[in-house]
Amino acid sequence: MLSEGFLRRLDALRLTLRAPAQGGAGGLRRSKALGTSVEFSDFREYAPGDDPRRLDWNAYARFDRLFLKLFMEEQETQVNILLDASTSMAERGKWEMAQGLAQLFGYLALRGGDRVTLYALGGDGRYTPSLSGRADYMRAVRFLEDIRPAGELRLCRDVQRLPVKAGRGITLLITDLMSPDGHEKALQSLQYRKQEVTLLHVLSPWEMEPELEGMVRLIDSETGENRELLISGDLMKAYHAALEGLLKGAETFCHDREMGYIRLLSDMDIEVEALRALSRVGIVG
Amino acid sequence: MRFLFPAGAWGFAALLVITALYLLRRRSESFTVPSLLLWQRAMAEQQAMKPFQKLKKNILFFIQMALALLLALALMRPAVSGGVRGxxxxxxxxxxxxxxxxxxxxxxxxxxxxxxxxxxxxxxxxxxxxxxxxxxxxxxxxxxxxxxxxxxxxxxxxxxxxxxxxxxxxxxxxxxxxxxxxxxxxxxxxxxxxxxxxxxxxxxxADNRALLSLSVGADGQAFVRVANYGRDAAVTLECSADGELCDMAVLELAEGETGSALLRVPADSETVRVNIAETDALAADNTRWYAARQASVYRAALCGDNVFLEKAVSLRDDIMLLRTTAREAAELENIDLYIFDGELPQALPEHGALICLAPDSAVLDIAPGNAAEYGGNPRADTADLARRLTQNLLLEDIAIRRYTPLLGGQAVLRLGDEVLLSVAEEDGRKAAVLGFDLHDSNLPMKGDFPVLVQNLLSWLLPDSRQAIQDGTCGQMIAIPADSRAVRTDVVLPSGKTLAAEQTLEDTADQGIYTLRYTYDGQPDRLSRFAMHMENAESDVRxxxxxxxxxxxxxxxxxGRELTPWALLACLALLLLEWEVSRRVA
The missing domain is CATH 3.40.50.410 (von Willebrand factor, type A domain)
Structure with missing residues (x-):
């Protein structure tokens, strides 16, 4: 759980993602929907059911017809935080980093008046109800703390099954991308649902530079599958090439589709290094 | 391909040991990783680049298996068949x-x-x-x-x-x-x-020095000849008499030179030994032995009063002649030779050689025939023994008035087809029978007579001083018979005693051999001789x-053994294994 001091520092920040508010309860995000805020937008004739408080009586006096005064309404935005909770995330501090990021985004979103839904990918696929208001922050924390990374991640399958409503919103996907069915379709699927997608790619330093030598048996933490390998210089080169392919591929894919992408290492201090990295790419500010 | 030590196949068990070690080693190095995703991609990429990558993964294992295989093969001592066949x-x-x-x-x-x-x-x-x-x-x-x-x-x-x-x-x-x-x-x-x-x-x-001969004179001096089959050398001679070192000498010999030395030995020495002190290629010819001969005295009983015969026999100084009669002779003991001139005793003595002149009955297997008158000059038979016994005889102008042809035995002198002198040997007992009375012939007056008698005596009673000459190893030695001896045996240089038959074949050892005659109630008679290495074998240049x-x-x-090559291949594999493990590490 994030410290009180860090939360107070977050009070000065907000999510700067550019997703438009989509209506509903009023929030701090400017919506395309016309509402009750002070910023005037247009008039339209009254229709039964409209809020009589929005009638423009001056217009009625001049034109003898009932008009509603329309304003750009400041509405709340749906923020979906998709958290990879498969077994691979349990390795070497990745889960702690992912949990911290989810709390950070949850806090910023709830404090900004947005609605937040947390989804655990992999395992039993749990998710929270729509949370709103600062008071729900603790519910989000409890949800995150209850999750134990387990099971195998199939990112495309799991994302497509998510009950994310089609509609404008922000989706933050926190994962190590260790999914055999790739990540492209999953991200596209979110984009099709009008989500402003940001991919937070969390890896451990060991994954970046594995310390292995000689003949080893590597066991997949998710599937239990194992491989016997003779660790040679050539094999390590091939591994780094594969890793580079994954990183570059994900970054390029996101960039080409105007998605956010940021790579975070599990040994980063979330309150300093991770927050600075998030600020640098404009996710928070 | 053959294996000279098939039991070395147990070495193949090392293959199982290595396999087991590999299996155990693999279990001990397991790592759990978040995902095999990247490793699988890496392996796929690597295998695509190098088709033999899979092989390389286990190359150490294969090298070690090959090493164990070769070692086991080396243990079995493989050899290719070659050389002669069939x-x-x-x-x-x-x-x-x-x-x-x-x-x-x-x-x-x-x-x-x-x-x-x-x-x-x-x-x-x-x-x-x-x-x-x-x-x-x-x-x-x-x-x-x-x-x-x-x-x-x-x-x-x-x-x-x-x-x-x-x-x-x-x-x-x-x-x-x-x-x-x-x-x-x-x-x-x-x-x-x-x-x-x-x-x-x-x-x-190789260089070698050899003793060629050794003789000891009555003056107490040993004469030894030494040959140098090699480079110039000083040869040290050590002389022992009856086991005691008595003299030594140093000879300077040039390459190929033969020299001699005189060494002093006690006059009454029975055995003398000379040896070369230096070591050379062949040790067997560095020692020479000499055995002094002991003269034996034979006792001969002459029955009759034939002066010619007495004189002829007396020429041998190792024969003590006793004059007696045929009847008394049979009662004498320890007689080596009986000479019966005409009359024979009723029973021939049991031991001793016999010379019988015109006997009236059979002697051994020689029997007198019917009396005959002279008809011509006798001649020698052509058989080997007859030649030996008639050696140096002229056989000219010999007249015999009356004679009795002999039947049986080996003919020595013949008159026409009839036998005048015959010899026989039975169980080591020798006999010579003359078919006429010396009084009926001019033979005793001839120079042939003492020669004939000495020839017969040398056969009947060999000179003990010349009984057995020194010889070379491997040579067969004829053992002189002694009809009075109850047992005859030979003591070899090794100390082993053999019962002597007519010949001694076991003469492989160098050294002094002792021929021992054992008599009933009399002291043993010893005769020594030495056997040496063949001189011709000493030159090993x-x-x-x-x-x-x-x-x-x-x-x-x-047929070549391949073990060294297998071991060489092992060494090469060992170096390869070291290099591969270094690179893998």
Missing amino acids: ETVLIFDLSASMQARENGLSRLELAQRRADALVDGMREGDRVTVLAAGDRVEIKLSRSGDLSRVRSAIDGLQAGNGGADMDGAVSLAQAMARDIEGLNIVAFSDTYAASDIQAVRTGTP SVGPSSGAVALGGTANA
Whole structure:
């Protein structure tokens, strides 16, 4: 759980993602929907059911017809935080980093008046109800703390099954991308649902530079599958090439589709290094 | 391909051990990783780049397995079959020169090694005959297919102190070759060479000094001759008499020179031994022995009063003559020779040699026939013994008035077809019978008479001082018979005692032999003689060339053991394994 001091520092920040508010309860995000805020937008004739408080009586006096005064309404935005909770995330501090990021985004979103839904990918696929208001922050924390990374991640399958409503919103996907069915379709699927997608790619330093030598048996933490390998210089080169392919591929894919992408290492201090990295790419500010 | 040590196959168990170690080692190094995704992609990429990557993964394992395999093979001592095939005769020169040593090995041991290598290269079904060529040719093993027996026969050979009848051995082998198609004949010798067989030379030229002879005079001086078959050298001679060192001398001899030295020995010495103090290639000819002869005195009983006969017998100074009658003679004891002139006793004495002149009854198997009148001059028979007994006789103008032809025995003198003088030997007892009375002949007046008597005496009573001459090892020795002896035996230089028959064949050892006659109620009579190494074998400076197929191929053709090559390959694999593990690490 994030410290009180860090939360107070977050009070000065907000999510700067550019997703438009989509209506509903009023929030701090400017919506395309016309509402009750002070910023005037247009008039339209009254229709039964409209809020009589929005009638423009001056217009009625001049034109003898009932008009509603329309304003750009400041509405709340749906923020979906998709958290990879498969077994691979349990390795070497990745889960702690992912949990911290989810709390950070949850806090910023709830404090900004947005609605937040947390989804655990992999395992039993749990998710929270729509949370709103600062008071729900603790519910989000409890949800995150209850999750134990387990099971195998199939990112495309799991994302497509998510009950994310089609509609404008922000989706933050926190994962190590260790999914055999790739990540492209999953991200596209979110984009099709009008989500402003940001991919937070969390890896451990060991994954970046594995310390292995000689003949080893590597066991997949998710599937239990194992491989016997003779660790040679050539094999390590091939591994780094594969890793580079994954990183570059994900970054390029996101960039080409105007998605956010940021790579975070599990040994980063979330309150300093991770927050600075998030600020640098404009996710928070 | 053959394996000389099949039990080495147990070494293949190392393959199982290595496999087990690999399995155990693999279990101990497991790592749990978040995902195999990237590793699988890496492996796919690597295998796409290098088709043999999978092989490389286990290359250490394969190298170590190959190493263990080669080591096990080396343990089994693999050998390629080579050299001779089928049926083979191996001839070994067992002459004294094969005792010459170089680098701690004798020439015979070198020959045995080369022969063993030849046998190692043989296959099942090949048969081998081993001929030992000493003074006589001996078949040690005949056409054996059991190669272990062949090796035992080869390894059991020992060089003698005599010569080698290599020609006889080769002739025997060539006789076999006439009946056995494709028979290989391989001779191992330091000197023998022949173009029609395969001869394997053993040994290299070496320096040697040898004692050629030793004699001791009555003046107490030993005369010794020494030959230097090598470079200039000083030869130290040590002389012992009856086991006590009594004199020594140093001879400076140039290369190839033969010198002599006089050494002082006590006058009454029974045995003298001279040896060369320095070590050289051949030790067997560095010692020489001398045994003083002890003269024996024979007792002869002359029955009758024939003066001519008495004078002729008395010429031998080792015969003590007793004059008596035929009747009294039978009662005398310890008589070595009875001479009966005419009358014979009722019963012939049981022991002792006999000379009977015109006997009236049979002597041994010689019987008198019907009396006859003179008809001509006697002549000598042509048989070997007759020639020996009539040696130096003129047999001219001899007149015999009356005689009795003899029947039986071996004829010595004949008159026409009839026998005038006959000899016989029965159970070691000798007899000479004259078929006429000396009074009826002019023979005693002739110079032939004492010669004939001495010839007969030398056969009947050999001179004890010249009974057995010193000889060379391997030579067969004739043992003089003594009809009075109840037992005759020979004590060999090794101390072993053999019962003596007519001949002594076991003369392989150098040294002093003692011939011992044992009498009933009388002291033993001893006669010593020395046997020495064949002098011709002492010159070991020249070594004959090898010839034939074996010589051309040398030992390489004699079936080659591959163990050194297997070990070399092991070493190479070991280095490769070290390099690969270094690179993998």
